[in-house]
Amino acid sequence: MRWVRVAVAVLLVSLVGAANPAWACACGGYLPDAESRARVFGENALVRFDGTQEEIVLSMSVQGQSKKAAWIMPVPTAAKVELGDSDLFQRLQSVTRPKVVTRKTYWPFRDLGIMGGGRGDSAGAAPGAAVDVRQQMVLGPFQVARIAGTSGTAVTDWLGQNGYAVPAGLAENLTPYVTEKWEIVAVKLAPKEAGESMSGATPPLRLTFPSSRIVYPMRLSKGASTAQTVTVYVAAPYRVDASTLPVADVKPELLYAGRVQGESYAQLAAPTSFLTAYSVTYRDPSRITDDFAFTRASTDEEFQRVRYVTENDGLLSTLAIVLGVPLLLGIAAAFIAVRVVRRTRPGQ
Incomplete structure (x- = not known):
C-alpha cells in the first residue's frame, strides 16, 4: 500500500458566515470567532513511531481569546482519536532544555572574554455520496467527526453546512489529501463554561494510525497568514534526521537528541525511548x-544545547586579581632590574 504523508491542519472557528477569515497556524489555520482577534503563533507536537504505527499529540499556542474553535486533521487511514496528556x-520542554554551565569571571574583566567569561549558546461516503460521515462522538471538550469526501470542495461544503467557518483556499489545499484517499477528522472545541473564552494552549489531542514511516503534516500550513513556530518532538527507537523539509532552504534547529528514561516519561518507553527535538519558524x-x-540518522550520538552563565567570583577574588597582578609585575620588574645592574658592574 502506498503511504502518503500525514497532516494535522487547520484550526477553524465554529461560526457560520465568516467571510474569508485569515489563516494563522503552523498546521493550517486558527480562526477566532467574529468578536475576537485570537491567532495561533506556534504549535508543539510529539510524534511517536515504533516501526508500524505513528502517534501524533498536538497542542496549539493561542494569542488572544476565542469562544469557539475547531481542527481539521487529514490522516492517511482511519485514526483512533483520544485526549492527550x-x-x-511541559515535561518534554524540561528534558530538552539547555544544560546550564557556569563560568567564573573577575571584575573588571567581566563580559570582556577574559578570565574564562563567555556568552551565548553552544552545541555540541456512502458509495456515490460526496461526503461520508463515518463516526461522530464527544471526547472531553471536543466534538469529533470522521469524514471522507470525493473532493476538497465537497469537504468544505460539509464543514460550512455544519457550523465551521471555511477560509478561502481551504478546498484547494485539501484537494491533494482527498485525492490520496485520506480521511478527514473534524474536531470542534469549546470552553467548559458557556460564555467563557479560550486562550493559551489548546488541550492536547492524540491521533494514532498505521504508518510505515515518520511524517509530520505541514502542507496545509501554506494558508497561514502570520509567522509560525513549530516544535516537533520525535520519539522513535533511534535518532532521526529531518530528511524532507516543508521549505527546502529553511533548516530546523536541533534542540535535543538522547534516550529518555524514568517514570515521568512513560510515553517514551521502549521501543520509542530515543527523543529527537527540532524547532523552526x-x-x-x-x-x-x-x-x-x-x-533514521547515521548515528545515535546524543546532543544537548549548552547555555553559559557568567558569574563574578566575589570581592576578595577580585581584589586578589586587581592587587595581585600589579604586585607580581612589580616583583618581576625588580628582579630583572637587579640582574641587569649586576651584569653591568665591573668584575661581575
Whole structure:
C-alpha cells in the first residue's frame, strides 16, 4: 500500500458566515470567532513511531481569546482519536532544555572574554455520496467527526453546512489529501463554561494510525497568514534526521537528541525511548510546499544545547586579581632590574 504523508491542519472557528477569515497556524489555520482577534503563533507536537504505527499529540499556542474553535486533521487511514496528556509538553520542554554551565569571571574583566567569561549558546461516503460521515462522538471538550469526501470542495461544503467557518483556499489545499484517499477528522472545541473564552494552549489531542514511516503534516500550513513556530518532538527507537523539509532552504534547529528514561516519561518507553527535538519558524508560510519527513540518522550520538552563565567570583577574588597582578609585575620588574645592574658592574 502506498503511504502518503500525514497532516494535522487547520484550526477553524465554529461560526457560520465568516467571510474569508485569515489563516494563522503552523498546521493550517486558527480562526477566532467574529468578536475576537485570537491567532495561533506556534504549535508543539510529539510524534511517536515504533516501526508500524505513528502517534501524533498536538497542542496549539493561542494569542488572544476565542469562544469557539475547531481542527481539521487529514490522516492517511482511519485514526483512533483520544485526549492527550495535559502536561506532556511541559515535561518534554524540561528534558530538552539547555544544560546550564557556569563560568567564573573577575571584575573588571567581566563580559570582556577574559578570565574564562563567555556568552551565548553552544552545541555540541456512502458509495456515490460526496461526503461520508463515518463516526461522530464527544471526547472531553471536543466534538469529533470522521469524514471522507470525493473532493476538497465537497469537504468544505460539509464543514460550512455544519457550523465551521471555511477560509478561502481551504478546498484547494485539501484537494491533494482527498485525492490520496485520506480521511478527514473534524474536531470542534469549546470552553467548559458557556460564555467563557479560550486562550493559551489548546488541550492536547492524540491521533494514532498505521504508518510505515515518520511524517509530520505541514502542507496545509501554506494558508497561514502570520509567522509560525513549530516544535516537533520525535520519539522513535533511534535518532532521526529531518530528511524532507516543508521549505527546502529553511533548516530546523536541533534542540535535543538522547534516550529518555524514568517514570515521568512513560510515553517514551521502549521501543520509542530515543527523543529527537527540532524547532523552526516559518516567517513566510506561503512558501511551504511539503510535509516533514524523518528518517533514521547515521548515528545515535546524543546532543544537548549548552547555555553559559557568567558569574563574578566575589570581592576578595577580585581584589586578589586587581592587587595581585600589579604586585607580581612589580616583583618581576625588580628582579630583572637587579640582574641587569649586576651584569653591568665591573668584575661581575
